[in-house]
Amino acid sequence: MRLLVTKFGGTSVGSAEAIRGLTAITTTNRTTWDHVVVVVSALSGVTDKLLNIVRVAQTTGDAAAVATLHAELRQRHHDVIGELLDAEQAAIQTEIDGLLDECARLCEGVRVLGELTPRTLDAIAGLGERMSARIVAATLRHLGVPAQHFDASDLIVTDDRYQDASPLMPETTERTTATLGPILDQGITPVVTGFIGATLAGVKTTLGRGGSDWSAAILGAALEASEVWIYTDVDGVMTADPRIAPDAHVISTLSYNEISELAYYGAKVLHPKTIRPVVERGIPLRVKNTFNPSHPGTVIVGKTEPIVGAIKAVTAIHNLTMITVAGRGMLGVPGIAARTFGAVAREDASILMISQASSEQSICFVIPDGGAKRVVESLNQELAVELERRDIDTIALEEGVSIITAVGAGMRGTTGVAKRVFSAIGDAEINVIAIAQGSSECAISLVVSGDSAKAGVRAIHALTYRETINAQHRPPCE
Ligand SMILES: Nc1ncnc2c1ncn2[C@@H]1O[C@H](COP(=O)(O)OP(=O)(O)O)[C@@H](O)[C@H]1O
Numbered sequence: 097m098r099l100l101v102t103k104f105g106g107t108s109v110g111s112a113e114a115i116r117g118l119t120a121i122t123t124t125n126r127t128t129w130d131h132v133v134v135v136v137s138a139l140s141g142v143t144d145k146l147l148n149i150v151r152v153a154q155t156t157g158d159a160a161a162v163a164t165l166h167a168e169l170r171q172r173h174h175d176v177i178g179e180l181l182d183a184e185q186a187a188i189q190t191e192i193d194g195l196l197d198e199c200a201r202l203c204e205g206v207r208v209l210g211e212l213t214p215r216t217l218d219a220i221a222g223l224g225e226r227m228s229a230r231i232v233a234a235t236l237r238h239l240g241v242p243a244q245h246f247d248a249s250d251l252i253v254t255d256d257r258y259q260d261a262s263p264l265m266p267e268t269t270e271r272t273t274a275t276l277g278p279i280l281d282q283g284i285t286p287v288v289t290g291f292i293g294a295t296l297a298g299v300k301t302t303l304g305r306g307g308s309d310w311s312a313a314i315l316g317a318a319l320e321a322s323e324v325w326i327y328t329d330v331d332g333v334m335t336a337d338p339r340i341a342p343d344a345h346v347i348s349t350l351s352y353n354e355i356s357e358l359a360y361y362g363a364k365v366l367h368p369k370t371i372r373p374v375v376e377r378g379i380p381l382r383v384k385n386t387f388n389p390s391h392p393g394t395v396i397v398g399k400t401e402p403i404v405g406a407i408k409a410v411t412a413i414h415n416l417t418m419i420t421v422a423g424r425g426m427l428g429v430p431g432i433a434a435r436t437f438g439a440v441a442r443e444d445a446s447i448l449m450i451s452q453a454s455s456e457q458s459i460c461f462v463i464p465d466g467g468a469k470r471v472v473e474s475l476n477q478e479l480a481v482e483l484e485r486r487d488i489d490t491i492a493l494e495e496g497v498s499i500i501t502a503v504g505a506g507m508r509g510t511t512g513v514a515k516r517v518f519s520a521i522g523d524a525e526i527n528v529i530a531i532a533q534g535s536s537e538c539a540i541s542l543v544v545s546g547d548s549a550k551a552g553v554r555a556i557h558a559l560t561y562r563e564t565i566n567a568q569h570r571p572p573c574e
């Protein structure tokens with residue numbers, strides 16, 4: 097049995113026209129696959145709006161402002177339903193109103209108390225997907241496609257790290273197969289909410305912003321899907337963010353390693369955690385365009401075809417802080433790195449990149465801007481003795497930096513890639529603050545000031561073009 101899991105992002109369900117496109121795609125997919133599962137995000141911008149409403153409720157206590165924002169959300173969904181549905185219109189509107197009433201009750205509690213718990217935040221944040229799944233399933237039915245909506249809180253069992261929950265795969269697999277298996281056997285297409293899950297006790301969680309891609313991969317792994325397709329608003333994974341490099345073009349094939357580096361270092365087109373569930377089972381992943389479905393998109397597999405050019409794509413991640421711990425007394429002293437990273441972990445900050453001078457006289461690492469000051473305070477406490485003894489001279493912080501990452505599995509064993517990257521950056525007169533290359537030799541990362549990041553991406557992107565021109569066939573890369 098060949099099963100396809102498809103995921104449609106916010107723009108792909110952002111309007112009645114987009115949802116019509118989704119239903120046409122799903123109708124076609126059902127003719128070529130034995131089973132099709134649809135995973136949907138909230139209508140574009142709705143998650144941000146929900147988070148905004150609850151923040152307004154908490155910080156202003158302004159009931160009228162909250163009510164106005166609610167009414168806007170209600171109207172947006174009613175307009176879409178009005179354009180799409182006929183017989184089921186009233187029933188779906190009632191269901192959407194019920195969900196928005198749930199939102200209003202939660203927001204009222206937050207407004208009165210002035211307190212917003214992570215648990216309440218997730219209950220509110222996931223409402224967008226619960227509304228869109230109902231609308232999409234009803235639209236499919238309206239067009240004669242048997243479909244039923246499912247809240248992933250009944251399928252994906254997670255830990256209780258609210259806003260950043262992770263699935264418990266054995267429990268998720270058990271629930272998903274038990275619930276969706278019989279539905280699929282009846283030829284019904286399940287329309288499942290992305291982004292959300294629930295703890296074993298049934299408390300709603302979310303998988304982190306942009307997490308619907310991950311939901312699709314989790315469900316694909318649980319159902320042993322043949323493939324997982326991520327439908328978005330571009331033709332596939334591109335050589336750079338097309339908003340930064342307008343001449344970016346679609347990459348036909350990428351390896352799991354390459355897409356992991358790209359996604360981790362800021363290519364918004366795919367959530368970085370999407371890869372793990374599929375890589376473990378060797379499930380091919382495809383990125384396709386809802387608005388241009390005949391384009392083959394980008395296929396992501398274990399080994400890529402012989403590639404052209406050493407650098408396949410360049411990406412950037414912004415609003416970061418680089419922290420440097422430096423001092424001559426660090427030379428050869430065991431445990432400084434462990435204590436440094438222990439102090440960072442205590443503040444729950446995630447490190448995006450680490451670079452250490454070979455003389456061991458400095459360690460620098462990059463973390464997101466928010467929370468950097470707390471990390472420095474924590475380091476000052478942890479390393480107080482070394483600072484006092486002048487073994488460590490500085491714990492310095494540079495805010496507003498970006499990481500630019502050039503990715504390509506063909507870098508491995510190819511001489512001079514770093515030199516070409518640095519020449520391109522040098523020619524653009526951009527100062528490199530720090531560098532790192534992973535042992536996979538699949539990516540080189542550079543830290544630059546935030547205001548030169550876009551120019552840096554464009555400079556390296558121009559280089560990927562030159563490399564394509566000098567293309568040579570190389571052996572398959574992982
Ligand atoms: N390397 C890249 N390739 C393709 N798109 C990229 C890349 N880097 C950033 N993007 C951006 O990612 C967007 C798609 O991601 P997102 O808006 O999260 O989609 P969705 O709402 O469908 O999940 C594209 O519109 C594009 O601007």
Ligand SMILES: N[C@@H](CC(=O)OP(=O)(O)O)C(=O)O
Pocket residue numbers: 104105106107137138140143144224290291304305306307308309
């Ligand atoms: N709606 C959620 C989850 C998501 O994945 O959205 P999208 O597929 O539009 O990036 C968010 O905005 O974070």
